[in-house]
Amino acid sequence: xxPELGHYALVxxxxxxxxxxxxxxxxxxxxxxxxxxxxxSTALMQFAFVAFSFLALIICYVTSDFSVATVYENSHSMMPxxxxxxxxxxxxxxxxLLWVLILSLFxxxxxxxxxxxxxxxxxxxxxxxxxxxxAFYLFILITxxxxxxxxxxxxxxxxxxxxLQDIGLAIHPPLLYLGYVGFSIAFxxxxxxxxxxxxxxxxxxxxxxxxxxxxxxxxVGIAMGSYWAYYELGWGGFWFWDxxxxxxxxxxxxxxxxxxxxxxxxxxxxxxxxxxxxxxxAFSLSLIGTFLVRSxxxxxxxxxxxxPARGVFILAILVIFIGGGLTLFAWRAxxxxxxGLFAPISREAALVLNNLFLTTACLTVFVGTLYPxxxxxxxxxxxxxxxxxxxxxxxxxxxxxxxxxxxxxxMAWKRGDIxxxxxxxxxxxxxxxxxxxxxxxxxxxSSILAPFGIGLAAFVMIGAMVDIAERIGLFRVxxxxxxxxxxxxxxxxxxxxxxxxxxAVTLLGIVCVSAWASERIVALKPSETVSIxxxxxxxxxxxxxxxxxxxxxxxxxxVREGGVPVGVMEPSKRSFASRSTTTTEAALMxxxxxxxxxxxGDTNSDGSVSVRLYHKPMVxxxxxxxxxxxxxxxxxxxxxxxxxxxxxxxxxxxxxxxx
Amino acid sequence: xxxxxxxxxxxxxxxxxxxxxxxxxxxxxxxxxxxRARDLSRELRCMVCQNQSIDxxxxxxxxxxRLLVRERLTKGDSDQQVLSFLVSRYGEFVLLRPPxxxxxxxxxxxxxxxxxxxxxxxxxxxxxxxxxxxxxxxxSRDEExxxxxxxxxAGPEH
Numbered sequence: 001x002x003p004e005l006g007h008y009a010l011v012x013x014x015x016x017x018x019x020x021x022x023x024x025x026x027x028x029x030x031x032x033x034x035x036x037x038x039x040x041s042t043a044l045m046q047f048a049f050v051a052f053s054f055l056a057l058i059i060c061y062v063t064s065d066f067s068v069a070t071v072y073e074n075s076h077s078m079m080p081x082x083x084x085x086x087x088x089x090x091x092x093x094x095x096x097l098l099w100v101l102i103l104s105l106f107x108x109x110x111x112x113x114x115x116x117x118x119x120x121x122x123x124x125x126x127x128x129x130x131x132x133x134x135a136f137y138l139f140i141l142i143t144x145x146x147x148x149x150x151x152x153x154x155x156x157x158x159x160x161x162x163x164l165q166d167i168g169l170a171i172h173p174p175l176l177y178l179g180y181v182g183f184s185i186a187f188x189x190x191x192x193x194x195x196x197x198x199x200x201x202x203x204x205x206x207x208x209x210x211x212x213x214x215x216x217x218x219x220v221g222i223a224m225g226s227y228w229a230y231y232e233l234g235w236g237g238f239w240f241w242d243x244x245x246x247x248x249x250x251x252x253x254x255x256x257x258x259x260x261x262x263x264x265x266x267x268x269x270x271x272x273x274x275x276x277x278x279x280x281x282a283f284s285l286s287l288i289g290t291f292l293v294r295s296x297x298x299x300x301x302x303x304x305x306x307x308p309a310r311g312v313f314i315l316a317i318l319v320i321f322i323g324g325g326l327t328l329f330a331w332r333a334x335x336x337x338x339x340g341l342f343a344p345i346s347r348e349a350a351l352v353l354n355n356l357f358l359t360t361a362c363l364t365v366f367v368g369t370l371y372p373x374x375x376x377x378x379x380x381x382x383x384x385x386x387x388x389x390x391x392x393x394x395x396x397x398x399x400x401x402x403x404x405x406x407x408x409x410x411m412a413w414k415r416g417d418i419x420x421x422x423x424x425x426x427x428x429x430x431x432x433x434x435x436x437x438x439x440x441x442x443x444x445x446s447s448i449l450a451p452f453g454i455g456l457a458a459f460v461m462i463g464a465m466v467d468i469a470e471r472i473g474l475f476r477v478x479x480x481x482x483x484x485x486x487x488x489x490x491x492x493x494x495x496x497x498x499x500x501x502x503x504a505v506t507l508l509g510i511v512c513v514s515a516w517a518s519e520r521i522v523a524l525k526p527s528e529t530v531s532i533x534x535x536x537x538x539x540x541x542x543x544x545x546x547x548x549x550x551x552x553x554x555x556x557x558x559v560r561e562g563g564v565p566v567g568v569m570e571p572s573k574r575s576f577a578s579r580s581t582t583t584t585e586a587a588l589m590x591x592x593x594x595x596x597x598x599x600x601g602d603t604n605s606d607g608s609v610s611v612r613l614y615h616k617p618m619v620x621x622x623x624x625x626x627x628x629x630x631x632x633x634x635x636x637x638x639x640x641x642x643x644x645x646x647x648x649x650x651x652x653x654x655x656x657x658x659x
Numbered sequence: 660x661x662x663x664x665x666x667x668x669x670x671x672x673x674x675x676x677x678x679x680x681x682x683x684x685x686x687x688x689x690x691x692x693x694x695r696a697r698d699l700s701r702e703l704r705c706m707v708c709q710n711q712s713i714d715x716x717x718x719x720x721x722x723x724x725r726l727l728v729r730e731r732l733t734k735g736d737s738d739q740q741v742l743s744f745l746v747s748r749y750g751e752f753v754l755l756r757p758p759x760x761x762x763x764x765x766x767x768x769x770x771x772x773x774x775x776x777x778x779x780x781x782x783x784x785x786x787x788x789x790x791x792x793x794x795x796x797x798x799s800r801d802e803e804x805x806x807x808x809x810x811x812x813a814g815p816e817h
Contacts, residue, residue: 357774363773368766383752
């Protein structure tokens, strides 16, 4: 009964969605307040029904109702409860339901918290949001019904893919989807503005918190996925330029550009058309990501052609929304009034430069990801585009971006003073220089570029602090005044500095790991030792254990630093009987922000065990940086101006005078 | 000895075919040659995997390719010779960094072209804006009069 209820709730959500797609638009055209207000109620109800549907699916998994096809295929009664819940979205059907759950959640949030929006804008936004929702409700109901029953219920399920039985997977997809789908709000706002033909600084102020929220989730979600791949896939890489990863990186790059251009629009009423385009693109890239991951097109163009129902449906959604959005943009955008002039050297210009590099980087990832697919579809030629391509093309775009970054916040709006900014950045330049020289002197010289990378990270980090130090008058005015000013500084300024510091922290981690990670691949017999970067690991022997739904063979190593034992590492192999597969569980030992990484390999005929041992210096900084970025975003999101919303026109001039 | 044999048995039971990439027995004695082999391995795709280099892959094919790369290197091939040998055998698909050719022109060309176009576009736009700002309509006679009254209420008309 419960699966049927869940299914029916989804049908009802679709019905509500269809009403919400049409009624508010008619209402906005005729200035009919009743029809417009309808949108808020239907948005809230849609969320309630989808949430009910999702809950029903969770109940099916928790109670191991194997009469439901997806539960049978992806769950097992012996799995721990947490994995029975997370396997809800560990497969295609369930993850699409999570997708629409989040989509309807954002719709409900706009309905609930969008009280200060003009009624017509709110009506249009919720309508557009509902168009997207309806498309995906239909997609689920027609091609990917998670509640489909089997004619005869099997006794036991086929278990979740063991590689996905991990707490990282529990958190990663929901975070990522919150990011992906969060950009739908920016998209809906953009389409609504184009339909209305009116857009102003207030629009940017309404869109910014939503974009920021989506961006925070996406940032942390990507980092989470990267860390999961790092420890689960067993060879210690943190980014593989895999198309699935790229699918999440593209919306992030476009979203980051959008955040920055929206600032220009909010403050200076400039870059309106560009900001609209980015809002459309950010969500379009999210849709493309969904298409890439969900249609099977990545495995091969041929698998896609063999089982086209889902792929073609998502492709149709893509074409309608991206094509429609861009067409509407091409038609209406020229009518929007462009405003706000600025000099080539100004904060606006710095942010434009930021956008130029970010969008080019985004394009690079886009071309690199889709080119092999397009080429194979068009000519049949098969080529591979892998990490060496992206390292060569993507990295050079980030270097100028990071070099410009500290200048941005230090320049004035409209007309900036680049020499003044450079002068204030003297401390950052100096420290960066010292860091480069020191790294050259102290570090081994295996990499020429690494010291410059570290210098760049130092420059960005200090540069971000210089802005804050300048604004609170650090070292220039008495400490009590500094404290007062620090408290009075808008949280968004702190947020900016923190997010920029986060980028530098991530960069520092990436440079250190790329330049100075060491690796040992050896075969060891019990009581033999292997040493790496000042650590010594001795192989004590193997133990066998059993978990809830697997058997595990662990090798025990004692780790010594300078002869002193510092801990034990137990990499293991798990074999899952239900799917007759094994997974490699690497052992990690954290020392400061560096890690030792030990992964178990084969056994050889002489009784020795092959192991891969890595020392990854500063590796944790890569993900800590993302967390810092997320915190920066959160701090910025808590800024009073964003919570209160746009000022009323009367108050505006007063505010400007105050600034 | 029996314990070691038991361990071996258990491990081999637990790992049907799943071995991590590069095995100790594959590695070359000559460390310079070995590091060249590793660098080359990162540029080569394991063709039966999804987007993995042969350096990372656990597939048997990847192992065969790793051994092949090392075999060619020990025979004295240059890096380029090893790559072209593999391309002649498996096609361009094996290279993770596609060479610049007619059919990859857009792949390599589009990002720098976009950056160049964006830069030029911005430059032209800033020029046009500046001239627009400079050529802003001069004040009409009426406006001038109103301005002068505002600036100097006791102006010439009074």
